[in-house]
Amino acid sequence: MNTDKKTLLAATNLSMTYKTRSRTFRSFEHHALKGLTLEVKRGETLGILGRNGCGKSSLLRILAGIVHPTSGQLELQSGLTRSLLTLGLGFRPDLSGRDNAILSAMLQGKSKKQAKATLETIQEFAELGKFFHQPVRTYSAGMRARLGFATALKTDVDVLLIDEVLSVGDTHFKHKAEQAMLEKLNGHQTVVFVSHNAGQIDKVCNRAIWIEGGVIRGQGNTKEVAKSYRQFMNELDKEKGV
Ligand SMILES: Nc1ncnc2c1ncn2[C@@H]1O[C@H](COP(=O)(O)OP(=O)(O)OP(=O)(O)O)[C@@H](O)[C@H]1O
Numbered sequence: 001m002n003t004d005k006k007t008l009l010a011a012t013n014l015s016m017t018y019k020t021r022s023r024t025f026r027s028f029e030h031h032a033l034k035g036l037t038l039e040v041k042r043g044e045t046l047g048i049l050g051r052n053g054c055g056k057s058s059l060l061r062i063l064a065g066i067v068h069p070t071s072g073q074l075e076l077q078s079g080l081t082r083s084l085l086t087l088g089l090g091f092r093p094d095l096s097g098r099d100n101a102i103l104s105a106m107l108q109g110k111s112k113k114q115a116k117a118t119l120e121t122i123q124e125f126a127e128l129g130k131f132f133h134q135p136v137r138t139y140s141a142g143m144r145a146r147l148g149f150a151t152a153l154k155t156d157v158d159v160l161l162i163d164e165v166l167s168v169g170d171t172h173f174k175h176k177a178e179q180a181m182l183e184k185l186n187g188h189q190t191v192v193f194v195s196h197n198a199g200q201i202d203k204v205c206n207r208a209i210w211i212e213g214g215v216i217r218g219q220g221n222t223k224e225v226a227k228s229y230r231q232f233m234n235e236l237d238k239e240k241g242v
Helices: 056-064 095-108 114-117 119-126 129-133 141-154 170-187 196-205 222-240
Strands: 006-023 027-041 045-049 071-076 083-087 161-165 192-195 207-212 215-219
Touching: 006 056, 006 161, 027 215, 027 222, 045 056, 045 196, 045 222, 056 083, 056 161, 083 119, 083 141, 095 114, 095 119, 095 129, 114 119, 114 170, 119 141, 119 215, 129 170, 170 196, 192 196, 196 222, 207 222, 215 222
Parallel strands: 045 192, 045 207, 083 161, 161 192
Antiparallel strands: 006 027, 006 071, 207 215
């Protein structure tokens, strides 16, 4: 890995191929990521931008260590902690929001006492009212996202990986979540934020990578990357006659 102390995570030539079997037993291969090389630097908010199905979530799951790439290398700074925030998919449906929040904190290595100490701020941020004490299976997608975001905000990890979470919820919560991300950005938290929305990436990230068809199509200055992506999407819309 780059000896630069600022590099927390370095991915080299990452590829991800999904193999599925159809009902007729014919196997089907999909090359979701094709040789991606990128670095995540300490303290930055890196935006991964791309349309649906371009491979963003696959990349994030690899960076989080949840799945292994089919080929390529992922190097981490020694002792690095990471946490992936998705739309509350990691929650246990039968436990309450409160208990899930405690569990998440404990999975991050906190003691039960430390986990309980963060509950009040999580409850306040998530604005779930009495639902905070109800099983997560009774939550809407937006409510799960609120709980997920509030819980992730309070976890103390080196790299926070966030998947499209700002795309759900009402305007009020989106605004609040964006503000919280901006505060993290102004602080020292390293964030990798995935979205198909150029506006969101533009607002909260200080560097961006645009992925299309599993390869990097652009990277660098957020405004410039977002502009190229928007132009590309407009061209696509024109071709489709939208
Ligand atoms: N487990 C899987 N098995 C087979 N194909 C998969 C699997 N996961 C993802 N894919 C395929 O890989 C491609 C990339 O998927 P991925 O979820 O990484 O994209 P994405 O950019 O995050 O999409 P979205 O914005 O819609 O969430 C898609 O074509 C998807 O259908």
